[in-house]
Amino acid sequence: MLLFACLVHHPIKFIRKYWQSEPTVGIREGDGFIHNDARYGNIHNTDQSLIMPIFHDGQLIAWAGATVHEGENGAIEPGGMPSAAEQVYDEGLKMSPFKVVEKYELKKDLVTYLQNSVREPKLQYEDMKVKLFVCRRLEQRVKAAIAEFGRTPSFPRCDAASRTPRRKCSAGCRNGRRAPCGPWSWRTARCGKIA
Numbered sequence: 001m002l003l004f005a006c007l008v009h010h011p012i013k014f015i016r017k018y019w020q021s022e023p024t025v026g027i028r029e030g031d032g033f034i035h036n037d038a039r040y041g042n043i044h045n046t047d048q049s050l051i052m053p054i055f056h057d058g059q060l061i062a063w064a065g066a067t068v069h070e071g072e073n074g075a076i077e078p079g080g081m082p083s084a085a086e087q088v089y090d091e092g093l094k095m096s097p098f099k100v101v102e103k104y105e106l107k108k109d110l111v112t113y114l115q116n117s118v119r120e121p122k123l124q125y126e127d128m129k130v131k132l133f134v135c136r137r138l139e140q141r142v143k144a145a146i147a148e149f150g151r152t153p154s155f156p157r158c159d160a161a162s163r164t165p166r167r168k169c170s171a172g173c174r175n176g177r178r179a180p181c182g183p184w185s186w187r188t189a190r191c192g193k194i195a
Contacts, residue, residue, distance in 0.1 A: 009041070011097045032132060035049055036095045037095055050066050051063055052132075054143070056146055072120040076092075
């Protein structure tokens, strides 16, 4: 799980760089982007990820993501790990990040395309619904935390804490309340760039 968390910034950077200002794509509340290609920040083709932007007061503040190791990805042989693959074209679906969700609904034309690209179309659809549900639930939890504690403690931006990991971030929040669970701490792993 840690490996996925370390890699998720790559597809987000790609989406923001190439799709945010693109009039035919854009990034709006309720959108979702799917990908599985390791060149865009995934482990291997059988891991398909859905990533959704989270907005607060019209501003993009976070991303939610869910990854499922698919049992079938349209490779040269059934199953998720094609041991007989001799070239990258034998490995099945290779998806750069693209929008597959709008207004919290899966885009049926793209879902149909993906279903027709694998041996288990029902599994592809069900797993896409699961990933969308997980992202929606994460979005609800983030918004609930913001509603209860305000944006500052939900997403701390304490300069001292970011320079010194594990140092307590003492930023206050609305109504003088503090966020639960003791001190805030976080670590960031950065590994590579996308052109």
